[in-house]
Amino acid sequence: MENTTPLRLAVIVASVRANRFGPTVSGWFADEAEKHGGYDVDLVDLAETGHGLPLAMPGSGAELPPEVERVRGGLAARLAAADAFVIVTPEYNHSFPAALKNVIDWFHGEWHAKPVGFVSYGGMAGGQRAVEQLRQVFPELHAVTVRETLSFHTAWERFAEDGRPHDLEGSSAAAKGMLRQLEWWGRALREARTRTPYGAVA
Structure with missing residues (x-):
């Protein structure tokens, strides 16, 4: 039977720069995502x-020092709970932010x-070069990037x-x-992880 429980979607705001535009886009x-349905959204x-x-x-x-362990532990729990991620990123010097x-x-x-x-967002390139590089990074973490x-x-x-x-209609x-x-x-990967924990094959 299909598991219809909403997917936990972590929307990650990658920029930490002052006066950033990331919170608007994210x-x-x-x-x-909330309006789409099927998702429980966590804005990270x-x-x-x-x-x-x-x-x-x-x-x-x-x-780890206690203050670092607190930060790491809180973020680890939110990332581990996620079934999917969306990275909202600008482009810095043809790449993505160091904080990310x-x-x-x-x-x-x-x-x-x-x-x-x-x-992605930015100048004339719209942050697409940052995404090109992230597509090379996430497979190393055994993650799947969507088209x-x-x-x-x-x-x-x-x-x-x-x-x-x-352009709300086109963007939506x-x-x-x-x-x-x-x-x-x-949903496919959540079902697979439930059936066989990925750590057993990674």
């Missing part, structure tokens, strides 16, 4: 949840056998003051396309 997308803002994870990682078996890479590298099994979608994406070039001109895109249609793919992969 807030709109999270609303689209790295400016809040990733703050406190150092760049220097401890050696294997080393004890640091969070990716602090975790491993939390990403396993789960689908990942991308919403459909959303990209907003000159994003600050594409959104109205109410936080919604001017693109969001629905990606959400449908995430839902298919999310």
Whole structure:
């Protein structure tokens, strides 16, 4: 029997820069996911949840300082609970933010056998070069990236003051396309992980 329990979708805000545009884009997308149905959305803002994870990682078996363990443990629980991820990212110098890479590298099994979608934004390239690089990173974490994406070039001109895109109909249609793919992969992989824990084959 099919498990119809809503999928836990973690929408990750990758930028931590001052005066960032990421909360506008991610807030709109999270609303689209809620309206789509079938998802329990968790908005994970790295400016809040990733703050406190150092760049220097401890050696294997080393004890973490209590303040780092608190940050890592809280974020680990949210990532582990997710059935699917959407990364909302800008493009910095033809790549994605260092804060996102640091969070990716602090975790491993939390990403396993789960689908990942991308919403990018930026200048004329719309953040697409950041997504191209992330498509190379996530397979190393045993995650599956979906084909459909959303990209907003000159994003600050594409959104109205109410936080919604001017081309709401087209943007919503693109969001629905990606959400449908995430839902298919999310349900298929959740069922597979339930049947055979991925750690047994990774």
